[in-house]
Amino acid sequence: MRRMTARPANAHQARLLRLLRDGGPNSRAQLGDQVDLSRSKLAVEVDRLLETGLVVADGLAASRGGRRSHNIRLAPGLRFLGVDIGATSIDVAVTNAELEILGHINQPMDVREGPVAVFEQVLSMAAKLKASGLAEGFDGAGIGVPGPVRFPEGVPVAPPIMPGWDGFPVREALSQELGCPVMVDNDVNLMAMGEQHAGVARSVGDFLCVKIGTGIGCGIVVGGEVYRGTTGSAGDIGHILAVPDGRPCACGNRGCLEAYFSGAALARDATEAAQQGLSAELASRLEAGGGLSAVDVAAAAAAGDATALDLIREGGNRTGQVIAGLVSFFNPGLVVIGGGVTGLGHTLLAAIRTQVYRQSLPLATGNLPIVLCELGPTAGVIGGARLISDHLFSPA
Amino acid sequence: MRRMTARPANAHQARLLRLLRDGGPNSRAQLGDQVDLSRSKLAVEVDRLLETGLVVADGLAASRGGRRSHNIRLAPGLRFLGVDIGATSIDVAVTNAELEILGHINQPMDVREGPVAVFEQVLSMAAKLKASGLAEGFDGAGIGVPGPVRFPEGVPVAPPIMPGWDGFPVREALSQELGCPVMVDNDVNLMAMGEQHAGVARSVGDFLCVKIGTGIGCGIVVGGEVYRGTTGSAGDIGHILAVPDGRPCACGNRGCLEAYFSGAALARDATEAAQQGLSAELASRLEAGGGLSAVDVAAAAAAGDATALDLIREGGNRTGQVIAGLVSFFNPGLVVIGGGVTGLGHTLLAAIRTQVYRQSLPLATGNLPIVLCELGPTAGVIGGARLISDHLFSPA
DNA sequence: GAGACTTTCTCCACTGGGAGGACAAAGAGG
DNA sequence: CCTCTTTGTCCTCCCAGTGGAGAAAGTCTC
Incomplete structure (x- = not known):
């Protein structure tokens, strides 16, 4: 199959493509209800999109009381690749043009092995998805990397946990x-x-998305658009001061949030607690697995282990303190908590909520939902597909 | 004179009006260089603006090597009112359409006297400006109040330091x-x-503007537009936690930034220091004035008083810590420090800079200027004029 | 000071896109 | 089978915008 070569010629076409992406197949009439164009104009633009092959006719729609209309949908052969490179694993997924996941693979991989090794892995995963018949090729790909990116060029800049990636x-x-x-x-x-x-x-137009994984980061959405900051490092909240003159952090400072709570910090604290004999549960897991990770802590907490729960609660408190500051500053309409440690679930969420609701002013928290991420590991790959589709579905 | 009744009919006209506002009188040809419209189209739009009376012909421009062109400028009779209601004083200014200040009055007034009394004052100040012949009337006014505002309706919401204003x-x-x-x-x-x-x-497209006055607040500009948050309370950083389990704050919490540094906190700390005999300079000022304010501290610091300098430095450190967090989060291209305590000047600035440059990551601070406000007390009123002119100079 | 060259401004004919009505097609319902 | 509704297509009219031609008003060189 020929890959997507055409691009929308104007803002109207781009608008239509996004409507079809977000709303699925639609009749001309339904599209007309949403875009405020004259029938003739709409027909012209749709015809042009049909010509380019970006959209195709898709049978008849149900009647709304009169003549049935022909459905229009995005070309069913379009395929986007979403890639989410984490610190310790890689997610790759194929989606169709409506950004529905058709296939999803996850594989462990240390990002510190460098861009070449990681790319090899990503490409082989993509090839696997292709081989399984889900795609004959890709029309676009969106990649996430765990560090700041100079967005227009798509180049990581000074990523702390990705040595060897700087400027790649x-x-x-x-x-x-x-x-x-x-x-x-x-x-x-x-x-x-x-x-x-x-x-x-x-x-929601303005919200924060806090991801607690190996590190801690925060996605900022302003008016429906991701805000990336002047140098692309906006949302890098892992090194905000949480405890004055506190623990030393890998970044060289003291008291950073990440030094107290993150996948890495949690694993370290749990190991320490286990070695000190504070928790039989954790100790047995340490012995069994040879090491502890956030997942072990989550499991121990689920089993009712008091030490694990304490660790989570304390981390949640610190994180909540920082988030409370951000809420005061940014006044979002929603805060989403996600990332690898979502397994810690409601214990964590409760701790964060307590801090935020206590510390921020009522006007900012009055109607502020703080919720767990809904999509889990698929959020990143769907986001990747969304990123590239936003790019491709804009006027050339 | 008839007041401004017309509004730009389309985006082109709005664009032209803003260009004339920001760039002053301009010839048609110069405008043409900036807007990317065909000559004829431009002429049509300019003619229409001339018809509405929003802009007027203004003599001949200097020759650029050929026929001299006729200058166009915004109607010279247009007048905007900028009003800046502070916690303890009111600034009112008239500007022309280019937002140049023609007259500026400042008067002390406690905002807690309530909206009715304050408005009376504002109106009498506006009348005074009118009486001095600077304006025959106002085409628009922009008002700033020291608290959160539901922007679309122009109504203060739950303002902590303005009892009686809620919902007015x-x-x-x-x-x-x-x-x-x-x-x-x-x-x-x-x-x-x-x-x-x-x-x-x-x-600068993305920047923060920290105002340290009676309280502490922060203006957030994203992509050239002010960001106000979901409920209009964005930038309310005075109650971000600065010291865990610290001093009690008026808001009911402990350790808020404002409890440590703001006009009010500074005055209180200085009075305390004077009474404890830590500083002869401050003590003599306390005796002379019957009380101390941030201005006294600034004067004492300028005179080399060690205690005053310490107070400023310590406050700057706390403020800098909070700003460092915001810089990590927001990654601005510039941080402006302003407000009533700018008199504290470079001692304060140095302390803030030290904290930010030390605590935030290099990528965010690498090319980040942290500077003092340039306009002082006129910033607010110019901002007011700008606010209303942006509103009036947009398509109806 | 005359002529050549530049720049600005106006006028005008042409073009192309869009709006909206008329009409045909296709179905629902009685 | 007839009427009403919705959808899709076609066609004409309108108007805004483009860009060229040329006049007006300068500057600059010789």
Whole structure:
């Protein structure tokens, strides 16, 4: 199959493509209800889109009391690739043009092995998805990496946990390999876009999406658009001061949030607690697995282990304190908590909520939902697909 | 003179009006260089603007090597009113359509006396400006109040330091009294707009504007637009936690930034220090004035008083810590420090800079200027004029 | 000071896109 | 089978915008 070559010629076409992406197949008449164009104009634009092959006719719609209308849908052969490179694993998924996941693979991989090794892995995962018959090729790909990105160029800049990636032309390299347009963004921003598209943030204009994984980051959405900051490092809240003169952090400072709570910090604290004999549950898990991770803590907490619960609660308190500050500053309409430690679930959420509701002013918290991420590991890949589709579905 | 009744009929006209506002008188040809319209189209739109009376011909421009062109400028009779209601004083200014200040009055007034008394004062100040011949009437007014505002309606919501103002229809009431369109916003946002229009932030898209006055607030500008948050309380950073389990704050919590540094806190700390005999300088000022304010501290510091300098430094450190967090989160291109305590000047600035540059990550601070406000007390009123002119110079 | 060259401004004919009505097609319902 | 509704197509009219031609008003060189 020929890959997507055409692009919408004007803002109207772009608008229509996005409506079809977000609302699925639609009749001309239904589209007309949403876009405020004259029938003739709409017909012309739809015809042009049909010509380009971006959309196709798709049978007849149900009658609304008169003549049945012909449905229009995005070309069913379009395929987007969503790639979410985490610190310790990689998610790759194929979606159709409506951003529905057709296939999803996850594989462990340490991002510190460097861009070349990681890309090899990503490409082999993409090939696997292709081989399973889900796609004959990709029309675009959206990639998330766990660090700041100079967005227009798609290049990581000074990523603390990704040595060897600084300045690597991710966008260009991957675009070459995959033979399709590629956009690169921070993994947290992708998660935010995913939740915005298909998750809890669907109808919210301004929200924060806090991702607690190996590190801690925060996606910022302003007026429906991801805000990336002047140098692309907006949302990097892991190194906000949580405890004055506190623990040393890998970044060289003391008392950073990440030094107290993150996948890494939690694993370390749990190991320590186990070794000190504070928790039989954790100790047995340490012995069994040879090490502890956030997942073990979550399991121990689920089993009712007091030490694990304390660890989670304390971390949640610190995180909540920082989030409370952000809520005062940013006054979002929603806060989403996600990332690898969502397994910690409601214990964590309760601790965060307590802090935020206690510390921020009533005007900011009065109607502020703080909720867990809805999509889990698929948020990132859906966000990736969304990122590239937003790019492709805009006027050339 | 007839007041401004017409409004730009389309986006092109609005664009032209803003260009004339920001760039002053311009020839048709110069305008043409900036707007990317065909000559004829431009001529048509300009003619229409001339018809409405919003712009007028203004003599001949200098030759650029050929026929001299006729200059166009905004109607010289247009007058905007900028009002900045602070916690303890009111600033009112008239500007022309280019937002140049023609007259500016400041008067002390406690905002807690309530909206009715304050409005009386504002109206009498406006009348005074009119009487001095600077304006025959006002075409629009922009008002800043020291608390959160529901922006679309122009109504203060739950303002902590303005009892009696909650829900008062500021916009409507003032519009009625002045007989012109009115827009209401938070005073900090106005300051940010002022600095953006005529101050240090002229060419920066994303920046923060921290105002340290009686309280502490922060204007947030994203992509050239003020960001107000979901309920209009964005930037309310005075009650961010600065010291865990610290001093009690008026808001009911402990350790808020405002409890440690603001005009009020500074005055209190200075008085305490004077009474404890820590500083002869401050003590003599306390005796002379019957009380101490931030201004006294500034004067004492300027005179080299060690205690005053310490107070400023410590406050700057706390403020800097909070700002450091915001910088990590928001990754602005500029941070402006302003407000009543700017008199504290470079001691304060140095302390803030030290904290931010030390605590935030290099990527965010690498090219981040942290500067003092350039416009001082005029920032607010210019921002007010800018607010209403932005409103009036947009398509109806 | 005359002529050549530039720039600005106005006028005008042409073009192309869009609006909206008329009409045909297709179905629902009685 | 007839009427009413909805959808889709076609066609004409209108108008805004483009861009060229040329006049007006300068500057600059010789």
